[in-house]
Amino acid sequence: xxxxxxxxxxEKFFCSKSCQTKWRxxxxxxxxxxxxxxxxxxxxxxxIENGIKPVCxxxxxxxxxxxxxxxxxxxxxxxxxxxxxxLCLNCHHLVHGYNESIFGDRGxxxx
Numbered sequence: 887x888x889x890x891x892x893x894x895x896x897e898k899f900f901c902s903k904s905c906q907t908k909w910r911x912x913x914x915x916x917x918x919x920x921x922x923x924x925x926x927x928x929x930x931x932x933x934i935e936n937g938i939k940p941v942c943x944x945x946x947x948x949x950x951x952x953x954x955x956x957x958x959x960x961x962x963x964x965x966x967x968x969x970x971x972x973l974c975l976n977c978h979h980l981v982h983g984y985n986e987s988i989f990g991d992r993g994x995x996x997x
Contacts, residue, residue, distance in 0.1 A: 929955035929970055936967045944977035944988050954978050956988070 900906040914920075916928075933955060934940070940950050947953070956973040957964060971988060973981065980986040 929957075929965060932965055932967060933970055933972065938967070938970075938972070940972050942974040942977055943971040944973055944981070944986075947974040947977075949974070952976075956981060958988075 898906075898909070900909065940953050941948050942953060943956075952975045953972050954975060956971050956978055958969050958971060961969070973988070977986075977988075981988055
């Protein structure tokens with residue numbers, strides 16, 4: 887056993903701290919993480935992993951700092967990609983607070 891592995895809790899050797907972090911983040915994410923709460927707050931990750939670009943579906947804003955994920959059926963446990971859309975905070979407030987539509991007259995997302 888190499889000297890470096892004696893002090894390794896994972897019994898793995900990495901070329902750098904960066905490689906170790908990437909490995910650990912893959913291994914200890916989702917249900918394997920000690921703070922996992924059943925996946926009810928993973929909306930952003932679901933959209934990003936499925937290639938959905940972070941753009942507000944209503945106004946087209948691309949500033950990720952103010953984008954949030956909206957559930958079309960308003961069921962936070964339904965995390966199907968078809969049920970999730972990006973909305974900026976302003977549009978999200980309009981949709982929930984004033985029953986504004988996310989979609990235009992033709993049934994397509996406004997962009």
